[in-house]
Amino acid sequence: MIDNLLLGFSTIATFPALFAIVAGVLIGIICGVLPGLSASTAVALMVPFTFGMDPVVSIVLLVSVYLAGEYGGSITAIAIGVPGTPAAAATMLDGYELTKQGKPGLALTTSVVASSIGGMIGAIILFCFSEPLANVALSFGAPEYFALAVFGLAIISSLASDNLKKGFIVMFIGLFLKTIGLDPFSGEERFTFGVPKLMDGLGFIPALIGLFAMASVFTDIDKATAKSRTIALSFAMPKIRQLLSMWKVYLHSSILGSIIGVLPGAGATIASFICYNEVKRFSKKKDQFGKGCLEGVAAPESGNNAVVGGSLVPLLTLGIPGSGTAAVLIGALMLHDIQPGPLLFQTNGNIVYGIFAGLFVACLAQLFFGLIGVPVWIKVISAPKALLLPVIASISVVGSYSYNNSIVDVWVMLGFGLLGYLLKKFNYPVSPIILALVLGGILEENFRRSLMISEGDFSIFVTHPISAVLLLFAVLSLLSPILFNRLAKVKS
Amino acid sequence: MLLKKMIAVCTFAVSALTITPAMAAYPEKPITLVCWSSPGSGHDLMARYIAKLGEKHIGQPIVVVNKKGGKGKVAMSYVLNQKSDGYVIMTNTRSMTKRLKPTGGSIAIDSFKYISRVVQDPFVIVVKEDSPFNTMSDLVTYAKNNPNKIKVGGYSTQSVDEGLVHDIEKISKINLNYIPYKGGKEPVVAVLGGHIDVAIANPSEMMTSFQAGKLKALAVTTEDRFSPFDDTPTLKEQDINNVTVHWRGVMASKDVPDEAIQKLDNMIQKVLEEPEFKKFLNSSNMLSGYISNDKFGEYVTKQTKK
Structure with missing residues (x-):
């Protein structure tokens, strides 16, 4: 084991490899910050540049971009309430609250620290447990994925705990919007109105940009005047003791994030929300979540960066991508004549252990550049709204266009912008839509696939143990806030 | 070694200079190769290799543009809406043409000219x-x-x-x-x-x-x-x-002049002989599946008719 570790670090201890890590981290952070460029798009864009590179250097570069991209999304989520990546929508819940209170430094620093720790724990888990975790990925069939999606949706009860009814209304709007496109089994068109672009459904990234970025522009136009500034911001940073005291949150979320990362198809967004929910469930200051709680920033960030290590497990051991980004990585590996799969550890051990080591070093680089960046970001968001809003609006348009080179996506973005604006105006929570859009497809597809496999027998969902347990958790997590409320009422 | 390379480059340059005016004008500007799947996919990689290796054979850069969506319909309607001068061509696959009707409607099998089948992917x-x-x-x-x-x-x-x-x-x-x-x-x-x-x-x-x-x-x-x-x-x-084999190829809209189609077909044939392309096929576990333009159209029609 020590030999392998040394092999890994010696593989990447070359100037080009270290340079690739630093460059990858910087590129990743920048792509993460720009809405529309998610971590997976950033990696896909980098692939052509790696054609001529040494395999180790190119793969380390891509992994660094992936890791830092997942972190970078949280910066804008905290700073201006616009998640740069889908997973950062969970970070925004508490992060942006802190900015509104004039304390962005607290959230930004916590985010980079939690991300980097999450990434490192993810790398360690990848190194130590790749073999057993690969079996977890295989044990998930259609009913298990369905149950996971139900469990994910049940989080709404905690995201919208102050008004469950509104939360559910928004969730069902999201689930409905997710049905637009081709039916996954019969291939029939649903609500596409003859627009070919809509056959693939509403783009998720444009929807995200609309719901948060464009909607915040609309909302601010409603209120702001030309001279209004964002609230006075302090450069206050969290105390080291404060950061250290959250070690349980980092550990808990990183382990959870790695496991979710292992499951093909689940990915960082689900991990972020589940980690947020679980940390809140076990936290002593439950009532502070959603009002600017540092734990609420740390949990999703540790979680979504741990996903990176986790998603590499099925990639390296089975040749199956654990996330959309990992799918792109497989393509890049194959370009270099490296077949990810069960034999990779024997045939290309240096690459496998080089990736572990690279991921680890990339976390350190991310911590370093992330911390340097914090004051810069605070400066940026201190700009007057009259400057900030047009910039956000134009980045939103460009970002959603560049997602697929399609003007339809810009309309989708604007539509979601309007929806987000209306929801905010009438005090409905926005995040349940994100959950519904992420999970709706997994939910429907695996529900129907399960029934095809069982020939219409519904008991398949409870006779499979993993699925039964997840469904039970879902019911408990749905009912718990209602029960707690009852209890509180009885007490008082 | 260096001398040899120099000579090769010079002869190439000279021959390019002398031959080019003799040939018809096409292509006199860069060619766009539209790909209907996302960057990084196997299909996209094929397009990028054709673009990279084809440039020296056709004498103009080839740019890959991704137009994703609607199981290829977005890319097809984009290509059909461009001038039919052979500067916008696209990749196709069996699963894409399988969904089309032989004729009629805005997009059908006979809306296109089939340049060449490039690779086959068996099951x-x-x-x-x-x-x-x-x-x-x-x-x-x-x-x-x-x-x-x-x-x-x-x-x-x-x-x-x-x-x-x-x-x-x-x-x-x-x-x-x-x-x-x-x-x-x-x-x-x-x-x-x-x-x-x-x-x-x-x-x-x-x-x-x-x-x-x-x-x-x-x-x-x-x-x-x-x-x-x-x-x-x-x-x-x-x-x-x-x-039953899955395949991937290249096609253009039906009004593109035959001469341009022929030149593109020749280029693809040469790309397929390049060692770098062979290495790509090998590493992605695909087989060469070259079919020239005179037979490709017939082949596609035969597979579509049901």
């Missing part, structure tokens, strides 16, 4: 290492006694995978339970996890698990056996008279 029918099936006839016998009980996973509905399963059902007079998946690798994962019995997969999707001994291959769907599945008989050898 391998696989089961888990501990499956009771060792040959197709084991599978057929079991299916005859247990209709609809064997769960066969493949990529998507109305796809080439599903067509293959239905063909096998028809020829062997059996009923299988076809389960569509969203990606090509998912059915293989489901077989490995024991969730379904059989998967229809392209070599690239199952190669590593097969080499590690976690999968057994029941049959390949080509005319002849191919490496590294030399021990796996074809469907034909097992009395199932069927050959």
Whole structure:
């Protein structure tokens, strides 16, 4: 084991490899910050540049971009309430609250620290447990994925705990919007109105940009005047003791994030929300979540960066991508004549252990550049709204266009912008839509696939143990806030 | 060595200078190659290799543009809406043309000219290492006694995978339970996890698990056996008279002049001979599947008519 570790670090201890890590981290952070460029798009864009590179250097570069991209999304989520990546929508819940209170430094620093720790724990888990975790990925069939999606949706009860009814209304709007496109089994068109672009459904990234970025522009136009500034911001940073005291949150979320990362198809967004929910469930200051709680920033960030290590497990051991980004990585590996799969550890051990080591070093680089960046970001968001809003609006348009080179996506973005604006105006929570859009497809597809496999027998969902347990958790997590409320009422 | 290279470059430059004016004008500006899948996919990589290696053969840069959506419809309608001068061409696949009608409507098989088929991607029918099936006839016998009980996973509905399963059902007079998946690798994962019995997969999707001994291959769907599945008989050898391969190629809108089509076809033929392209095919487990433009159109029409 020590030999392998040394092999890994010696593989990447070359100037080009270290340079690739630093460059990858910087590129990743920048792509993460720009809405529309998610971590997976950033990696896909980098692939052509790696054609001529040494395999180790190119793969380390891509992994660094992936890791830092997942972190970078949280910066804008905290700073201006616009998640740069889908997973950062969970970070925004508490992060942006802190900015509104004039304390962005607290959230930004916590985010980079939690991300980097999450990434490192993810790398360690990848190194130590790749073999057993690969079996977890295989044990998930259609009913298990369905149950996971139900469990994910049940989080709404905690995201919208102050008004469950509104939360559910928004969730069902999201689930409905997710049905637009081709039916996954019969291939029939649903609500596409003859627009070919809509056959693939509403783009998720444009929807995200609309719901948060464009909607915040609309909302601010409603209120702001030309001279209004964002609230006075302090450069206050969290105390080291404060950061250290959250070690349980980092550990808990990183382990959870790695496991979710292992499951093909689940990915960082689900991990972020589940980690947020679980940390809140076990936290002593439950009532502070959603009002600017540092734990609420740390949990999703540790979680979504741990996903990176986790998603590499099925990639390296089975040749199956654990996330959309990992799918792109497989393509890049194959370009270099490296077949990810069960034999990779024997045939290309240096690459496998080089990736572990690279991921680890990339976390350190991310911590370093992330911390340097914090004051810069605070400066940026201190700009007057009259400057900030047009910039956000134009980045939103460009970002959603560049997602697929399609003007339809810009309309989708604007539509979601309007929806987000209306929801905010009438005090409905926005995040349940994100959950519904992420999970709706997994939910429907695996529900129907399960029934095809069982020939219409519904008991398949409870006779499979993993699925039964997840469904039970879902019911408990749905009912718990209602029960707690009852209890509180009885007490008082 | 250096001298040799210099001479080569000079001769190339001189010949380019002398030959170019003699040939017709096309192409006098960069060519756009529209690809209907996302960057980084196998399909996209093929387009990028054609672009990279084709430039020196056609004398103009080729730019790959991704127009994703609607199972290729977005890219097709984009190409059909451009000037038919041969400067905007696109990649195509069997699954894409399979969904089109032979004629009529805004997009049909006869809206295009087919430049050349580039690669073919055969199918391998696989089961888990501990499956009771060792040959197709084991599978057929079991299916005859247990209709609809064997769960066969493949990529998507109305796809080439599903067509293959239905063909096998028809020829062997059996009923299988076809389960569509969203990606090509998912059915293989489901077989490995024991969730379904059989998967229809392209070599690239199952190669590593097969080499590690976690999968057994029941049959390949080509005319002849191919490496590294030399021990796996074809469907034909097992009395199932069927050959099904997935393919990828290049096409242009139907009004593009034949001369341009011919030049593009020649370019692709040369690209296929490049060692770098051969290496790409090898590493992505695809076979060369060149069919020239005079036969490609007929081939596509034959596969579409139902």
